[in-house]
Amino acid sequence: MQDLISYHDEYIMGTYARYPVALVEGKGSTIKDANGKKYIDFTSGIGVNSLGAANEPWISAVCGQLGRIQHISNYYYSDITAKLAEKLVGLAGMKKVFFANSGAEANEGAIKLSRKYSFDKYGKGRGTILTLKDSFHGRTLATLAATGQDSFHNYFFPFPEGFRSVKCNDIGEFKKETENNSDICAIMIEPIQGESGINMVDIDYIAQVCEICEKKDILLIFDEVQTGISRTGKVFAHEYFGISPDITTVAKGLGGGLPIGAFLCSEKLEKTLDAGKHGSTFGGNPAICAGALEVLNTVSQPAFLEEVVKKGGYIIEKIKNFNSPAIAGIRQKGLMIGLQLRLKEGETPKDYAKKCLKSGLLVLTAGTDVMRFLPPLNISYDEIGEGLDILKDVLMEE
Numbered sequence: 001m002q003d004l005i006s007y008h009d010e011y012i013m014g015t016y017a018r019y020p021v022a023l024v025e026g027k028g029s030t031i032k033d034a035n036g037k038k039y040i041d042f043t044s045g046i047g048v049n050s051l052g053a054a055n056e057p058w059i060s061a062v063c064g065q066l067g068r069i070q071h072i073s074n075y076y077y078s079d080i081t082a083k084l085a086e087k088l089v090g091l092a093g094m095k096k097v098f099f100a101n102s103g104a105e106a107n108e109g110a111i112k113l114s115r116k117y118s119f120d121k122y123g124k125g126r127g128t129i130l131t132l133k134d135s136f137h138g139r140t141l142a143t144l145a146a147t148g149q150d151s152f153h154n155y156f157f158p159f160p161e162g163f164r165s166v167k168c169n170d171i172g173e174f175k176k177e178t179e180n181n182s183d184i185c186a187i188m189i190e191p192i193q194g195e196s197g198i199n200m201v202d203i204d205y206i207a208q209v210c211e212i213c214e215k216k217d218i219l220l221i222f223d224e225v226q227t228g229i230s231r232t233g234k235v236f237a238h239e240y241f242g243i244s245p246d247i248t249t250v251a252k253g254l255g256g257g258l259p260i261g262a263f264l265c266s267e268k269l270e271k272t273l274d275a276g277k278h279g280s281t282f283g284g285n286p287a288i289c290a291g292a293l294e295v296l297n298t299v300s301q302p303a304f305l306e307e308v309v310k311k312g313g314y315i316i317e318k319i320k321n322f323n324s325p326a327i328a329g330i331r332q333k334g335l336m337i338g339l340q341l342r343l344k345e346g347e348t349p350k351d352y353a354k355k356c357l358k359s360g361l362l363v364l365t366a367g368t369d370v371m372r373f374l375p376p377l378n379i380s381y382d383e384i385g386e387g388l389d390i391l392k393d394v395l396m397e398e
């Protein structure tokens with residue numbers, strides 16, 4: 001293992017504080033490392049492997065398409081890309097989709113779409129995107145500028161202009177911002193803030209934001225890169241809020257493990273980005289779309305969604321019953337779960353993640369004090385049980 005780690009580190013930039021483990025294969029929610037050690041996966045590769053590792057129908061879908069043609073340029077039409085588009089647009093209640101390769105890229109597209117809509121209708125000077133404090137929208141320059149956390153706004157100056165953030169769940173601040181400024185074209189909201197610790201945006205807040213946006217023709221963008229594609233027990237988290245955003249972005253779980261992102265728009269925006277205004281070499285890649293269609297066909301089934309809700313509830317009930325003094329709070333929607341930790345002086349959530357890893361459980365962290373679980377959406381109860389046994393031991397350690 002150490003040889004592999006040194007080999008890797010010799011050639012790859014050190015942008016990630018990696019755990020000293022090389023994961024090489026898996027089946028479902030059970031993953032093995034290079035030494036053959038087994039881990040229960042409560043991460044799905046940060047919400048990506050929706051159907052777990054090596055899912056047979058997904059492999060068949062991707063390989064079937066690979067056997068026909070792996071890629072075509074976007075100057076031509078693709079049947080499989082159109083099928084995925086129809087399914088995704090239908091489930092989202094949207095009108096059109098653009099396929100990209102990642103969450104950040106999907107958000108970049110949403111920003112461009114919003115600005116173009118506003119420019120066409122109102123001319124220059126109305127290109128500002130509001131976001132919420134503690135949000136995370138990606139690592140490109142524009143999506144870093146959109147990310148409402150000051151810690152991300154260092155080193156890489158100059159950042160693109162036209163982004164401001166307001167306090168989450170503070171409707172007074174949003175009202176003030178939109179009353180005092182006429183430069184706002186959109187607000188981008190992550191309905192459950194994943195990276196900053198599974199923080200919920202209030203239903204009431206969203207309803208009021210929505211009302212103001214409608215009055216002022218400010219577009220509502222929902223960044224569902226982490227919450228989307230059934231992660232929360234609904235295909236889109238916006239369904240919990242009873243609203244329809246103007247633009248929704250997705251990525252992560254859509255591809256089931258291959259890179260894809262997308263932004264979807266409502267009818268009023270369907271013609272805004274016409275030929276030549278946006279593009280991507282790999283966007284809508286047929287092999288990835290074939291896998292994504294298999295993911296969507298599976299995870300949008302009502303019985304599957306019910307199971308996501310049930311498993312999420314089952315996990316948190318079990319955790320509550322640990323009565324561990326290390327847990328300060330639990331935040332959860334479907335299989336998007338955050339355990340707020342009661343950390344001792346100098347401790348970080350990574351310390352807990354390392355202990356879990358040592359005992360055979362993969363977990364994520366978020367914010368400054370949260371252990372985060374995003375297991376594959378089809379994780380079995382046996383795997384959940386094995387994972388929770390490990391977690392209990394870690395949380396009950398003195």
Ligand code: PLP
Pocket residue numbers: 102103104105107136137138139190194195223224225226227251252
């Ligand atoms: N938006 C949200 C809500 C995310 O959680 C992430 C990634 O964690 C992104 C955007 C960026 O996605 P990507 O890493 O695919 O660019």
